[in-house]
Amino acid sequence: MQIFNPATEGIINELKEEGEQSVKKKFHELKQAQPDWHKVALVDRVTILKKFSELLKKNAESLSLVLTSEVGKPLQQSRNEINGACARIQWLTDNASTYLSDEVMVQEKNLTEKISYEPLGVVCNISAWNYPYLVGVNVFVPALLAGNAVIYKPSEYSTLTGLEIEKLLKEAGVPANVFHVAIGGKGVGEMLLNTSFDGYFFTGSYKTGKYIYEKIAPKMVPCQLELGGKDPLYVADDIADIKSVAAATADGAFYNNGQSCCAVERIYVHEKVYDKYVEEFVKEVKSWKSGDPTEAGIYFGPLTRKDQLNVLKNQVDEAVQKGAKILTGGKRVSSKGFYFEPTVLVNVNHSMKVMCEESFGPIIGIMKVKNDKEAIELMKDTEYGLTASVYSSNQNRAEKILQEINTGTGYWNCCDRVSAALPWSGRKHSGIGATLSHAGLRAFTKPKSYHLRG
Numbered sequence: 435m436q437i438f439n440p441a442t443e444g445i446i447n448e449l450k451e452e453g454e455q456s457v458k459k460k461f462h463e464l465k466q467a468q469p470d471w472h473k474v475a476l477v478d479r480v481t482i483l484k485k486f487s488e489l490l491k492k493n494a495e496s497l498s499l500v501l502t503s504e505v506g507k508p509l510q511q512s513r514n515e516i517n518g519a520c521a522r523i524q525w526l527t528d529n530a531s532t533y534l535s536d537e538v539m540v541q542e543k544n545l546t547e548k549i550s551y552e553p554l555g556v557v558c559n560i561s562a563w564n565y566p567y568l569v570g571v572n573v574f575v576p577a578l579l580a581g582n583a584v585i586y587k588p589s590e591y592s593t594l595t596g597l598e599i600e601k602l603l604k605e606a607g608v609p610a611n612v613f614h615v616a617i618g619g620k621g622v623g624e625m626l627l628n629t630s631f632d633g634y635f636f637t638g639s640y641k642t643g644k645y646i647y648e649k650i651a652p653k654m655v656p657c658q659l660e661l662g663g664k665d666p667l668y669v670a671d672d673i674a675d676i677k678s679v680a681a682a683t684a685d686g687a688f689y690n691n692g693q694s695c696c697a698v699e700r701i702y703v704h705e706k707v708y709d710k711y712v713e714e715f716v717k718e719v720k721s722w723k724s725g726d727p728t729e730a731g732i733y734f735g736p737l738t739r740k741d742q743l744n745v746l747k748n749q750v751d752e753a754v755q756k757g758a759k760i761l762t763g764g765k766r767v768s769s770k771g772f773y774f775e776p777t778v779l780v781n782v783n784h785s786m787k788v789m790c791e792e793s794f795g796p797i798i799g800i801m802k803v804k805n806d807k808e809a810i811e812l813m814k815d816t817e818y819g820l821t822a823s824v825y826s827s828n829q830n831r832a833e834k835i836l837q838e839i840n841t842g843t844g845y846w847n848c849c850d851r852v853s854a855a856l857p858w859s860g861r862k863h864s865g866i867g868a869t870l871s872h873a874g875l876r877a878f879t880k881p882k883s884y885h886l887r888g
Contacts, residue, residue, distance in 0.1 A: 435618060437594060440506035440736040441727055441771045449593060451618035457625045460614040464556045464583035467611035472553050472581035476534060479579055480527045486575075486606035487523040490516055490567075493602065499728070501595050505563055506736040506772070507690055508727045519567035523575055525854035526875065530579045533872040534879065546886040551879040553581035554656060555632030560623055560646070561596070562637040562660075563589035563738055564693045569637045569660065570599060572858065572869040574613070577635075578603075580878040583612045587626060589638075590619040591738050631655065633878065637695075638662075639792075640818075640863045647866070658867030658877060661860055662792045663820030664699045666813040667849055668835065669711055670806070670826035671704035679825050680714035686823070686849035688719065688776055691734055692796045695864075696821045698849050700789050701800045702809045708802045712780060715800065716761050719776050724767070736772040737795060746774050746795045753779055753786040753799065763797070784815055792818070806831070810838050819861030823849040842868075 437447040452460075471479075490497065498512035507515075533551075540547035559573045566588055574584045588596025600615045616622050627634075627649050633656040636646050643659040650657040667686065673679050687698040703711050727735030737743060743766050750764050763777030774796055782789050782799035789799045803809045813822055813835075823845040824832040836844035842859035845851070852858055852870070859868035868874055 435590060437504055439503050440738055443770055446503055447594060449617055452616050452622045454625055457616060457629060460585060461629050463611040464585060464614060467609055468556055468583035471583060471609060471612045476531060480530050482607040483523060483575055483579060484527050486603050487520045489602040489606055490520055497598055500598055502727050504594050505592055505738045506727055508732045508735045511690060515565055515567050519571045522571050522854040526575050526579060530875060533875045534580055544887055548884045550882045550884060551876060552882055554878055554880060555582060557582045557584050557633045557878060558626050558631040559584055560587045560636045561589060563591035566592040566595045573635045576875045577878040578608060582878055585614050585616055587616040587623060593617055659865040661863060661865040662695050663864050664792055664816045664818045665696055665821045667698045667701050667823040668809040668813060669703040669707060671706040672827045673707060673825050674827050676707055676710050677714045680711050681718045683849060684715050684718040687798045688796050689850060691737055693738060693794055694850060696850050699793055701798060702803045702812055703800060705802050705804055712800055716778050719778060720762055724773060734776060734796060737774055740772050742795055743772055743774055746797055749788045749793060750777060750797060753782060753788045756786050758782045758786060806835060810835055813839050817863045820864035821845060
Protein backbone atom coordinates (compact mmCIF):
# COMPACT_ATOMS: atom_id res chain seq x y z
CA MET A 435 0.00 0.00 0.00
CA GLN A 436 1.50 3.32 -1.09
CA ILE A 437 1.18 6.42 1.10
CA PHE A 438 1.05 9.65 -0.91
CA ASN A 439 1.74 13.21 0.17
CA PRO A 440 -1.28 15.15 -1.20
CA ALA A 441 0.74 18.38 -1.35
CA THR A 442 3.43 16.97 -3.63
CA GLU A 443 1.77 13.82 -5.02
CA GLY A 444 4.97 11.96 -4.12
CA ILE A 445 5.12 8.57 -2.38
CA ILE A 446 6.28 8.97 1.22
CA ASN A 447 6.01 5.35 2.36
CA GLU A 448 4.97 1.86 1.36
CA LEU A 449 3.39 -0.55 3.82
CA LYS A 450 2.24 -4.14 3.67
CA GLU A 451 -1.50 -4.59 3.99
CA GLU A 452 -2.93 -7.11 6.42
CA GLY A 453 -3.78 -10.55 5.09
CA GLU A 454 -6.61 -12.76 6.30
CA GLN A 455 -4.32 -14.78 8.58
CA SER A 456 -2.88 -11.61 10.10
CA VAL A 457 -6.35 -10.27 10.91
CA LYS A 458 -7.37 -13.60 12.46
CA LYS A 459 -4.18 -13.73 14.53
CA LYS A 460 -4.65 -10.20 15.86
CA PHE A 461 -8.29 -10.90 16.72
CA HIS A 462 -7.34 -14.08 18.58
CA GLU A 463 -4.65 -12.21 20.55
CA LEU A 464 -7.13 -9.48 21.49
CA LYS A 465 -9.72 -12.08 22.54
CA GLN A 466 -7.19 -13.80 24.78
CA ALA A 467 -5.88 -10.59 26.37
CA GLN A 468 -9.14 -8.73 26.97
CA PRO A 469 -10.28 -10.50 30.19
CA ASP A 470 -7.00 -9.68 31.94
CA TRP A 471 -7.23 -6.05 30.78
CA HIS A 472 -10.72 -5.83 32.27
CA LYS A 473 -9.30 -7.11 35.58
CA VAL A 474 -6.88 -4.17 35.69
CA ALA A 475 -8.33 -1.66 38.14
CA LEU A 476 -10.16 1.23 36.47
CA VAL A 477 -7.92 3.72 38.26
CA ASP A 478 -4.90 2.06 36.64
CA ARG A 479 -6.49 2.07 33.19
CA VAL A 480 -7.17 5.78 33.69
CA THR A 481 -3.52 6.36 34.61
CA ILE A 482 -2.37 4.62 31.43
CA LEU A 483 -4.63 6.69 29.18
CA LYS A 484 -3.52 9.89 30.92
CA LYS A 485 0.05 8.86 30.18
CA PHE A 486 -0.91 8.40 26.53
CA SER A 487 -2.16 11.99 26.48
CA GLU A 488 1.11 13.19 28.00
CA LEU A 489 3.03 11.38 25.27
CA LEU A 490 0.88 13.03 22.60
CA LYS A 491 1.79 16.43 24.04
CA LYS A 492 5.46 15.54 24.35
CA ASN A 493 5.66 14.35 20.73
CA ALA A 494 3.18 16.85 19.28
CA GLU A 495 5.56 18.42 16.79
CA SER A 496 6.76 15.19 15.18
CA LEU A 497 3.22 13.76 15.20
CA SER A 498 1.92 16.92 13.53
CA LEU A 499 4.50 16.61 10.77
CA VAL A 500 3.47 13.01 10.10
CA LEU A 501 -0.21 13.97 10.03
CA THR A 502 0.36 16.91 7.69
CA SER A 503 2.51 14.82 5.35
CA GLU A 504 -0.20 12.21 4.74
CA VAL A 505 -3.48 14.17 4.94
CA GLY A 506 -2.27 17.61 3.82
CA LYS A 507 -3.78 19.76 6.56
CA PRO A 508 -1.75 22.85 7.50
CA LEU A 509 0.77 22.15 10.23
CA GLN A 510 -0.88 24.49 12.75
CA GLN A 511 -4.19 22.71 12.23
CA SER A 512 -2.44 19.39 12.88
CA ARG A 513 -1.07 20.81 16.13
CA ASN A 514 -4.55 22.04 17.01
CA GLU A 515 -5.98 18.59 16.42
CA ILE A 516 -3.54 16.92 18.78
CA ASN A 517 -4.21 19.55 21.45
CA GLY A 518 -7.93 18.97 21.01
CA ALA A 519 -7.48 15.22 21.35
CA CYS A 520 -5.63 15.71 24.62
CA ALA A 521 -8.47 17.87 25.94
CA ARG A 522 -10.98 15.13 25.13
CA ILE A 523 -8.82 12.48 26.78
CA GLN A 524 -8.67 14.62 29.91
CA TRP A 525 -12.46 14.80 30.16
CA LEU A 526 -12.88 11.09 29.47
CA THR A 527 -10.26 10.04 32.01
CA ASP A 528 -11.44 12.53 34.63
CA ASN A 529 -15.01 11.22 34.36
CA ALA A 530 -14.43 7.52 33.73
CA SER A 531 -14.86 6.54 37.37
CA THR A 532 -18.16 8.41 37.66
CA TYR A 533 -19.78 6.70 34.69
CA LEU A 534 -18.06 3.29 34.49
CA SER A 535 -18.14 2.25 38.17
CA ASP A 536 -20.97 0.19 39.62
CA GLU A 537 -24.06 2.29 40.28
CA VAL A 538 -26.28 1.50 43.28
CA MET A 539 -29.90 2.30 42.42
CA VAL A 540 -31.71 0.96 45.49
CA GLN A 541 -30.26 0.40 48.96
CA GLU A 542 -32.70 -1.01 51.53
CA LYS A 543 -32.31 -3.07 54.68
CA ASN A 544 -32.15 -6.46 52.96
CA LEU A 545 -31.89 -5.46 49.31
CA THR A 546 -29.32 -3.85 47.05
CA GLU A 547 -30.09 -3.16 43.40
CA LYS A 548 -27.14 -2.06 41.29
CA ILE A 549 -25.93 -1.73 37.73
CA SER A 550 -22.52 -2.99 36.68
CA TYR A 551 -21.06 -1.65 33.42
CA GLU A 552 -19.23 -4.55 31.78
CA PRO A 553 -17.05 -4.15 28.66
CA LEU A 554 -18.40 -5.26 25.29
CA GLY A 555 -15.30 -7.41 24.77
CA VAL A 556 -13.23 -6.94 21.61
CA VAL A 557 -14.19 -3.77 19.73
CA CYS A 558 -13.55 -2.96 16.06
CA ASN A 559 -12.92 0.70 15.28
CA ILE A 560 -12.90 1.57 11.56
CA SER A 561 -11.81 5.19 11.66
CA ALA A 562 -11.54 8.26 9.42
CA TRP A 563 -8.71 10.27 7.89
CA ASN A 564 -9.94 13.85 8.27
CA TYR A 565 -9.36 14.03 12.04
CA PRO A 566 -7.64 10.75 12.92
CA TYR A 567 -6.71 11.85 16.44
CA LEU A 568 -10.06 13.43 17.32
CA VAL A 569 -12.38 10.78 15.88
CA GLY A 570 -9.98 8.10 17.08
CA VAL A 571 -9.90 9.11 20.74
CA ASN A 572 -13.71 9.37 20.66
CA VAL A 573 -13.70 5.59 20.30
CA PHE A 574 -10.56 3.80 21.40
CA VAL A 575 -9.98 5.83 24.58
CA PRO A 576 -13.41 5.17 26.18
CA ALA A 577 -13.30 1.60 24.82
CA LEU A 578 -9.99 0.95 26.59
CA LEU A 579 -11.12 2.75 29.74
CA ALA A 580 -14.17 0.46 29.88
CA GLY A 581 -11.97 -2.64 29.73
CA ASN A 582 -12.31 -3.57 26.05
CA ALA A 583 -9.59 -4.71 23.69
CA VAL A 584 -9.52 -2.79 20.39
CA ILE A 585 -8.56 -3.37 16.81
CA TYR A 586 -8.12 0.01 15.18
CA LYS A 587 -8.25 0.35 11.40
CA PRO A 588 -7.05 3.82 10.45
CA SER A 589 -8.07 5.09 7.06
CA GLU A 590 -5.61 4.17 4.34
CA TYR A 591 -5.10 7.96 4.03
CA SER A 592 -3.89 8.28 7.65
CA THR A 593 -2.17 4.96 8.30
CA LEU A 594 1.12 6.46 9.46
CA THR A 595 -0.75 8.40 12.14
CA GLY A 596 -2.53 5.18 13.16
CA LEU A 597 0.83 3.49 13.68
CA GLU A 598 2.04 6.44 15.78
CA ILE A 599 -1.09 6.11 17.94
CA GLU A 600 -0.42 2.40 18.49
CA LYS A 601 3.21 3.04 19.42
CA LEU A 602 2.35 5.67 22.03
CA LEU A 603 -0.54 3.70 23.54
CA LYS A 604 1.80 0.79 24.16
CA GLU A 605 4.53 3.10 25.44
CA ALA A 606 1.95 4.48 27.88
CA GLY A 607 1.28 0.99 29.24
CA VAL A 608 -1.54 -0.52 27.19
CA PRO A 609 -0.61 -4.24 26.98
CA ALA A 610 0.73 -5.47 23.65
CA ASN A 611 -2.30 -7.57 22.72
CA VAL A 612 -5.01 -5.20 23.97
CA PHE A 613 -4.68 -2.76 21.07
CA HIS A 614 -3.79 -3.68 17.49
CA VAL A 615 -3.74 -1.71 14.25
CA ALA A 616 -5.08 -3.23 11.04
CA ILE A 617 -3.32 -1.75 8.00
CA GLY A 618 -5.08 -1.59 4.68
CA GLY A 619 -7.98 -0.35 2.60
CA LYS A 620 -11.42 -1.63 1.68
CA GLY A 621 -10.35 -5.29 1.55
CA VAL A 622 -9.07 -5.23 5.12
CA GLY A 623 -12.25 -3.50 6.23
CA GLU A 624 -14.22 -6.35 4.67
CA MET A 625 -12.13 -8.89 6.62
CA LEU A 626 -12.95 -7.06 9.85
CA LEU A 627 -16.67 -7.11 9.07
CA ASN A 628 -16.42 -10.87 8.59
CA THR A 629 -14.79 -11.32 12.03
CA SER A 630 -16.80 -11.89 15.21
CA PHE A 631 -16.17 -8.64 17.08
CA ASP A 632 -18.35 -7.66 20.02
CA GLY A 633 -19.00 -4.15 18.72
CA TYR A 634 -18.32 -2.03 15.65
CA PHE A 635 -17.67 1.70 15.62
CA PHE A 636 -17.29 3.40 12.24
CA THR A 637 -16.60 6.98 11.19
CA GLY A 638 -17.02 7.88 7.52
CA SER A 639 -19.54 8.32 4.74
CA TYR A 640 -23.24 7.49 4.77
CA LYS A 641 -22.80 5.04 1.88
CA THR A 642 -20.14 2.99 3.67
CA GLY A 643 -21.90 3.31 7.03
CA LYS A 644 -25.14 1.94 5.57
CA TYR A 645 -23.24 -1.00 4.09
CA ILE A 646 -21.56 -1.76 7.42
CA TYR A 647 -24.82 -1.46 9.37
CA GLU A 648 -26.61 -3.89 7.07
CA LYS A 649 -23.73 -6.35 7.15
CA ILE A 650 -23.38 -6.29 10.94
CA ALA A 651 -27.10 -6.47 11.72
CA PRO A 652 -27.33 -10.31 11.77
CA LYS A 653 -24.59 -10.46 14.42
CA MET A 654 -26.81 -8.50 16.83
CA VAL A 655 -23.89 -6.64 18.39
CA PRO A 656 -23.62 -2.87 18.93
CA CYS A 657 -22.85 -0.94 15.75
CA GLN A 658 -22.37 2.82 15.99
CA LEU A 659 -21.97 5.05 12.96
CA GLU A 660 -20.62 8.60 12.90
CA LEU A 661 -21.40 9.71 9.36
CA GLY A 662 -21.47 12.84 7.25
CA GLY A 663 -23.64 15.91 7.18
CA LYS A 664 -24.98 18.76 5.10
CA ASP A 665 -24.91 21.09 8.06
CA PRO A 666 -26.98 24.29 7.70
CA LEU A 667 -26.31 27.71 9.22
CA TYR A 668 -28.74 30.62 9.45
CA VAL A 669 -27.73 34.25 9.91
CA ALA A 670 -30.65 36.23 11.31
CA ASP A 671 -31.26 39.93 10.69
CA ASP A 672 -30.54 40.95 14.30
CA ILE A 673 -26.86 40.01 14.44
CA ALA A 674 -24.80 42.71 16.13
CA ASP A 675 -21.53 42.55 14.18
CA ILE A 676 -21.83 41.33 10.59
CA LYS A 677 -18.08 41.35 9.97
CA SER A 678 -17.22 39.12 12.94
CA VAL A 679 -20.11 36.77 12.17
CA ALA A 680 -18.95 36.46 8.56
CA ALA A 681 -15.40 35.68 9.70
CA ALA A 682 -16.52 33.08 12.26
CA THR A 683 -18.88 31.33 9.87
CA ALA A 684 -16.36 31.33 7.03
CA ASP A 685 -13.96 29.53 9.35
CA GLY A 686 -16.76 27.11 10.22
CA ALA A 687 -17.19 26.33 6.54
CA PHE A 688 -13.55 26.19 5.44
CA TYR A 689 -11.46 24.99 8.40
CA ASN A 690 -9.54 21.82 7.49
CA ASN A 691 -10.42 22.63 3.87
CA GLY A 692 -14.06 21.94 4.65
CA GLN A 693 -13.19 18.30 5.25
CA SER A 694 -15.16 18.00 8.48
CA CYS A 695 -18.38 16.10 9.10
CA CYS A 696 -19.67 19.10 11.07
CA ALA A 697 -18.33 21.80 8.74
CA VAL A 698 -20.90 24.38 7.67
CA GLU A 699 -22.05 23.13 4.26
CA ARG A 700 -24.86 25.58 3.39
CA ILE A 701 -25.67 29.08 4.61
CA TYR A 702 -28.98 30.93 4.71
CA VAL A 703 -28.91 34.69 5.36
CA HIS A 704 -31.80 37.02 6.14
CA GLU A 705 -32.34 39.41 3.24
CA LYS A 706 -31.82 42.49 5.46
CA VAL A 707 -28.17 41.60 6.13
CA TYR A 708 -27.47 39.41 3.10
CA ASP A 709 -25.45 41.80 0.91
CA LYS A 710 -23.17 43.02 3.69
CA TYR A 711 -22.69 39.51 5.06
CA VAL A 712 -21.70 38.08 1.67
CA GLU A 713 -19.28 40.96 1.09
CA GLU A 714 -17.54 40.37 4.43
CA PHE A 715 -17.60 36.58 4.00
CA VAL A 716 -15.84 36.72 0.64
CA LYS A 717 -13.35 39.27 1.95
CA GLU A 718 -12.48 36.94 4.83
CA VAL A 719 -12.02 33.90 2.58
CA LYS A 720 -9.79 35.84 0.18
CA SER A 721 -7.56 36.90 3.08
CA TRP A 722 -6.49 33.32 3.84
CA LYS A 723 -3.38 31.84 2.25
CA SER A 724 -3.16 28.59 0.31
CA GLY A 725 0.04 26.65 -0.22
CA ASP A 726 2.55 24.23 1.25
CA PRO A 727 0.89 23.00 4.47
CA THR A 728 4.22 22.93 6.31
CA GLU A 729 4.69 26.71 5.87
CA ALA A 730 3.63 29.10 8.63
CA GLY A 731 0.49 31.11 8.00
CA ILE A 732 -1.11 28.69 5.54
CA TYR A 733 -4.85 28.15 6.01
CA PHE A 734 -5.65 26.03 2.94
CA GLY A 735 -3.59 22.96 2.19
CA PRO A 736 -4.41 20.31 -0.41
CA LEU A 737 -7.40 18.02 -0.25
CA THR A 738 -6.50 14.64 1.17
CA ARG A 739 -8.08 12.59 -1.63
CA LYS A 740 -7.50 13.26 -5.32
CA ASP A 741 -10.95 11.91 -6.26
CA GLN A 742 -12.65 14.68 -4.31
CA LEU A 743 -11.37 17.27 -6.80
CA ASN A 744 -13.83 15.96 -9.38
CA VAL A 745 -16.70 15.88 -6.87
CA LEU A 746 -16.18 19.55 -6.12
CA LYS A 747 -15.73 20.53 -9.77
CA ASN A 748 -18.95 18.73 -10.70
CA GLN A 749 -20.89 20.47 -7.92
CA VAL A 750 -19.61 23.89 -8.97
CA ASP A 751 -20.19 23.30 -12.69
CA GLU A 752 -23.73 22.02 -12.12
CA ALA A 753 -24.58 24.97 -9.88
CA VAL A 754 -23.30 27.48 -12.45
CA GLN A 755 -25.27 25.76 -15.23
CA LYS A 756 -28.40 26.20 -13.10
CA GLY A 757 -27.77 29.89 -12.47
CA ALA A 758 -25.38 30.13 -9.54
CA LYS A 759 -22.69 32.80 -9.52
CA ILE A 760 -19.08 32.25 -8.40
CA LEU A 761 -17.80 35.09 -6.21
CA THR A 762 -14.38 33.53 -5.66
CA GLY A 763 -12.63 30.28 -6.61
CA GLY A 764 -14.43 27.62 -8.57
CA LYS A 765 -11.73 25.33 -9.91
CA ARG A 766 -8.71 23.15 -9.20
CA VAL A 767 -5.41 24.97 -8.69
CA SER A 768 -3.10 24.35 -11.66
CA SER A 769 -0.06 23.13 -9.78
CA LYS A 770 1.19 19.96 -8.12
CA GLY A 771 -0.90 18.67 -5.28
CA PHE A 772 -4.61 18.14 -4.77
CA TYR A 773 -5.51 21.81 -4.34
CA PHE A 774 -8.95 23.30 -5.01
CA GLU A 775 -9.65 27.01 -4.83
CA PRO A 776 -11.82 28.10 -1.88
CA THR A 777 -15.15 28.70 -3.57
CA VAL A 778 -18.15 30.85 -2.66
CA LEU A 779 -21.37 30.53 -4.65
CA VAL A 780 -24.49 32.73 -4.54
CA ASN A 781 -27.81 32.61 -6.42
CA VAL A 782 -28.03 29.01 -5.26
CA ASN A 783 -31.11 26.88 -4.57
CA HIS A 784 -32.05 23.36 -3.55
CA SER A 785 -32.13 22.01 -7.10
CA MET A 786 -28.31 22.18 -6.94
CA LYS A 787 -26.08 19.43 -5.53
CA VAL A 788 -23.97 22.00 -3.69
CA MET A 789 -26.95 22.72 -1.42
CA CYS A 790 -28.14 19.12 -0.99
CA GLU A 791 -25.23 16.67 -1.31
CA GLU A 792 -22.23 16.57 0.99
CA SER A 793 -19.32 18.56 -0.48
CA PHE A 794 -16.53 17.78 1.99
CA GLY A 795 -14.29 20.42 0.54
CA PRO A 796 -13.68 24.19 0.38
CA ILE A 797 -16.91 25.22 -1.33
CA ILE A 798 -20.04 26.86 0.09
CA GLY A 799 -23.38 28.07 -1.21
CA ILE A 800 -25.00 31.14 0.39
CA MET A 801 -28.74 31.65 -0.07
CA LYS A 802 -30.91 34.68 0.70
CA VAL A 803 -34.10 34.09 2.77
CA LYS A 804 -37.03 36.36 3.68
CA ASN A 805 -37.60 35.27 7.27
CA ASP A 806 -37.07 32.63 9.95
CA LYS A 807 -39.85 30.45 8.58
CA GLU A 808 -38.21 30.15 5.17
CA ALA A 809 -34.83 29.49 6.78
CA ILE A 810 -36.28 26.70 8.92
CA GLU A 811 -37.93 24.98 5.96
CA LEU A 812 -34.70 25.07 3.96
CA MET A 813 -32.58 23.91 6.89
CA LYS A 814 -34.93 20.95 7.37
CA ASP A 815 -34.72 19.99 3.69
CA THR A 816 -32.04 17.29 4.01
CA GLU A 817 -31.50 13.59 4.62
CA TYR A 818 -28.75 14.44 7.12
CA GLY A 819 -29.02 15.47 10.76
CA LEU A 820 -25.66 16.18 12.38
CA THR A 821 -25.52 19.88 13.36
CA ALA A 822 -27.33 23.15 12.71
CA SER A 823 -26.31 26.70 13.63
CA VAL A 824 -28.13 29.97 14.21
CA TYR A 825 -26.49 33.37 14.58
CA SER A 826 -28.75 35.88 16.29
CA SER A 827 -28.66 38.40 19.14
CA ASN A 828 -31.68 36.66 20.68
CA GLN A 829 -31.04 33.32 22.38
CA ASN A 830 -34.73 32.48 22.70
CA ARG A 831 -35.26 33.08 18.97
CA ALA A 832 -32.26 30.90 18.11
CA GLU A 833 -33.28 28.04 20.38
CA LYS A 834 -36.82 28.02 18.97
CA ILE A 835 -35.35 27.65 15.48
CA LEU A 836 -32.92 24.92 16.56
CA GLN A 837 -35.71 22.95 18.22
CA GLU A 838 -37.36 22.70 14.81
CA ILE A 839 -34.30 21.11 13.20
CA ASN A 840 -33.77 17.35 13.57
CA THR A 841 -30.06 17.26 14.39
CA GLY A 842 -27.91 15.78 17.12
CA THR A 843 -26.31 19.15 17.89
CA GLY A 844 -27.53 22.73 17.81
CA TYR A 845 -25.29 25.81 17.92
CA TRP A 846 -26.18 29.37 18.88
CA ASN A 847 -23.58 31.94 17.78
CA CYS A 848 -21.00 29.24 17.12
CA CYS A 849 -20.49 26.34 14.72
CA ASP A 850 -18.18 23.46 13.81
CA ARG A 851 -17.21 22.61 17.38
CA VAL A 852 -17.32 19.53 19.60
CA SER A 853 -17.26 19.28 23.40
CA ALA A 854 -16.19 16.12 25.22
CA ALA A 855 -18.84 16.83 27.87
CA LEU A 856 -21.70 16.60 25.35
CA PRO A 857 -22.81 13.60 23.29
CA TRP A 858 -21.70 13.62 19.67
CA SER A 859 -24.46 11.99 17.68
CA GLY A 860 -26.14 12.13 14.31
CA ARG A 861 -29.67 11.55 13.13
CA LYS A 862 -31.04 10.16 9.89
CA HIS A 863 -28.17 9.72 7.39
CA SER A 864 -25.68 11.31 9.80
CA GLY A 865 -25.47 8.17 11.85
CA ILE A 866 -26.63 6.28 14.90
CA GLY A 867 -25.38 6.14 18.49
CA ALA A 868 -23.23 8.59 20.43
CA THR A 869 -19.64 9.14 21.42
CA LEU A 870 -18.25 11.52 24.06
CA SER A 871 -20.01 12.57 27.31
CA HIS A 872 -21.34 9.97 29.75
CA ALA A 873 -23.21 8.41 26.80
CA GLY A 874 -19.96 7.89 24.92
CA LEU A 875 -18.23 6.25 27.88
CA ARG A 876 -21.12 3.85 28.40
CA ALA A 877 -21.46 3.11 24.68
CA PHE A 878 -18.60 0.64 25.11
CA THR A 879 -20.29 -1.25 27.92
CA LYS A 880 -23.21 -3.61 28.43
CA PRO A 881 -25.13 -3.00 31.66
CA LYS A 882 -25.79 -5.90 34.03
CA SER A 883 -28.46 -5.64 36.72
CA TYR A 884 -27.83 -7.11 40.16
CA HIS A 885 -30.62 -7.90 42.67
CA LEU A 886 -28.82 -8.71 45.91
CA ARG A 887 -30.79 -9.92 48.97
CA GLY A 888 -29.43 -10.66 52.40
